[in-house]
Amino acid sequence: MESKQELRQRLRAASRLLTAEERERWSVRIVEQLEQHPRWQAARRVGLYRALPDEPDLSPLMARSGKELYLPRVVSDTELVYLPYSPGMELERSRHFGLEEPELEGAQPIAPEELELLIIPALAFDREGYRLGRGKGYYDRYLSRTGAYRIGVSYGIERVDRLPREDWDLPMDELIYP
Template sequence: MKKNLRKELLTKRSLLTEEEVFLKSLSITQQLKNSFIYENANHVMVYLSFRNEVETASIIKDLFDNSKKVYIPLTVPDTRELIVSELLDLEKDLEVGNFGVLEPKKDAIRPVSLDALDLVLVPGVGFDKKGYRVGYGGGYYDRFLPKLATSIPTVALAFEVQMIEKAPTDQYDFPVQYVVTEEQFIDCKR
């Protein structure tokens, strides 16, 4: 069921034009920036967008412009875990890594403790209003999110086409606290 839903949602997202992705991402980014969660955060983990995901390069630039620390995920395929690595330079630190996603180059891996984070932006294929997500199928964030202190806000950035009534869940699924789309800012903890 999850596999078919994932495929359907990825197809919907892939049909968004470059302009739609740009404009909707702009709206989502603005909502995020106007939130107390973002304003109060100084150590932010951001996924590096690809394949029509909500664009995150402008968020990273904004964080740098405001002298905030930026961290990115590094996937470890053998254990299906994420390492959180500090990003210092958007141009020089990155190369195409696992799954075709930008990741830190070997000499730019700067691991940090999860305790350093005060905001985590989470990618995904689909989300419901309770914060449950349909991921890409690797389970990386399902393993990662439960390790975070509950005081660290987790925010999914998604287009409205990625919102679903109810995500299929099992004991390993872990919800995000907020979902931001171009039309709404959802507090999933309510």
Template sequence: MIKKAGRKKVIELLKTLDGERKEKQENLLFKALFKSPEWTSAKTVALTMSQTLEINTTAIIEKAWTEKKVVVMPRTKKNREMDFVVYTHKTPIELSSFGLREPASDLRPIQKSEIDLIVVPGVAYCKSGFRIGFGGGYYDRFLADYKGKTISLVLDEQQIEPFEVETFDIPVDRLITTKS
């Protein structure tokens, strides 16, 4: 399957996903994440501010804060690159040029090596850990030389097989599904 077609197919499925079904799946995914060795050993966790179709990250952020983990959030930059900054209740938020909520552009980024775990967002996933994102390639660029752990939380509707993998695609270390 071509990525563009896979992205479109899964986005359409997610748009029609019943809210109660999505919430039940999310709760299963959260429980598995919080029990994972990647989560329990991480001191600094990278997460996004979820959009409507994505896994709701609010509960993950709050759990991280409860466990005294440092939460970092991405900011998009020129040349399809991104960096991460520490995110707290007081972090000022701006809208990016894509309409995404991101930490303010004047905040100091942290070093990539300071991030223990990245919960990588995506639209669709295959069992081998490759993902289809929203099409910008930001995460693949960031992950190319990232040495920490990566996990993605995958709703049933986001699992598709197979799709084309390109040379620049970086697989996620571990997919957490409702069946894992």
């Protein structure tokens, strides 16, 4: 079995082969599925993310949701929080992965137990919903503190039967691919 690092390298290389048109088309398909999903329709407080180049872009969903939206903000070497987001809000580029995040000053993080739905990206998911992220464990630590329903989204460039796992890894409740 490949190590997580080897898988990350291989999947990032494969992702770079996608055209901008493919990324946009596949992101639109994921957004459409999310908008029609009963969990999305019922949820009031939703944690989303701002996409990196190899992640599905959910910005159209964020622009027209009518929900209380929250985006992750890395606040230390081990922790992220979710901060309020509204369409058009100015975001700042963080030193962690170059993410676009809400400004921390003056913002009040939502308590993990108050989120109803989390949409979480990954390089890959396996058949049981375990994710291969970027390797820092931010989402893993957050997921251990929330009861929110977890939907994983990915371009699904390669489907993996079983990812290498650690004791602290937690699966998604459901996965959505283009």
